[in-house]
Amino acid sequence: MDKLNEYRIAHRGLKEGRHLFHYVLDERFFDCFDATRGTSGRLEATAEVVKSALLMEVKLQVQGSVNAACDRCLAEMSLPISGEMNLYVKQGIREEGNDDDYLILAPEDDYIDLSACLYEVYMLNYPMRAVHAEGECDGEMEQMLNEYLHGEGDKPVDPRWNDLKKLITN
Numbered sequence: 001m002d003k004l005n006e007y008r009i010a011h012r013g014l015k016e017g018r019h020l021f022h023y024v025l026d027e028r029f030f031d032c033f034d035a036t037r038g039t040s041g042r043l044e045a046t047a048e049v050v051k052s053a054l055l056m057e058v059k060l061q062v063q064g065s066v067n068a069a070c071d072r073c074l075a076e077m078s079l080p081i082s083g084e085m086n087l088y089v090k091q092g093i094r095e096e097g098n099d100d101d102y103l104i105l106a107p108e109d110d111y112i113d114l115s116a117c118l119y120e121v122y123m124l125n126y127p128m129r130a131v132h133a134e135g136e137c138d139g140e141m142e143q144m145l146n147e148y149l150h151g152e153g154d155k156p157v158d159p160r161w162n163d164l165k166k167l168i169t170n
Contacts, residue, residue: 003032007115011089011105014051021047025062025118033119041066043081045118056089058103060114062121068130072145073137083125087117 007023025043030036043064050057061084068079089103089112103112131137 003028004113004115007118008111008113009047009049010111011049011051011056012110014049016051016053019049019051021049023047023114023118025064025122029115029118030066032115035123036119039066041078041081043122045121047114054090056112058087058089058112058114058117060085060087060117060121062118062125070132070137071129072131073141075132075138075141077130077132079127079130081122081125083121085117085121085124 007029009021023045025045027040030039030041041064043062043066045060045062048059048061063082065078065080067076069075070077086101087103088101089105091105091107091109093104093106103117105112
């Protein structure tokens, strides 16, 4: 059985108009993707589908928090995640040069699989650097970091770099 079945929408049975779907992104969801295997936390996701005769507009919203290691002190922290994405879904044949915002379904497709799109919203809104707020890091680890960190002024500068810097200013 496919673990991502619950993130599929059977679009053939949908009437024209607005439809709302709710999803939970938790460990079972994250373990389906290599890059997020072992991630814990809970995100609430909604998919608002507006279906018309020729096109479906899908607005995805993700909000919640995941557990992550602080990049500064390595302590566990709760990392808030929030984001959204707009997609357009239409039926037809995939052509070269289609926009990334369009999902094109083959005529024989019975459902829209939103799992990859929800994963994309999560990954695009995960911060590049996850750190505690100032003063909340593990104090013992911060002391150790301060012992081993050296400022730029502590290093002797190779005199050859100074000669090269003169070339830049000329």
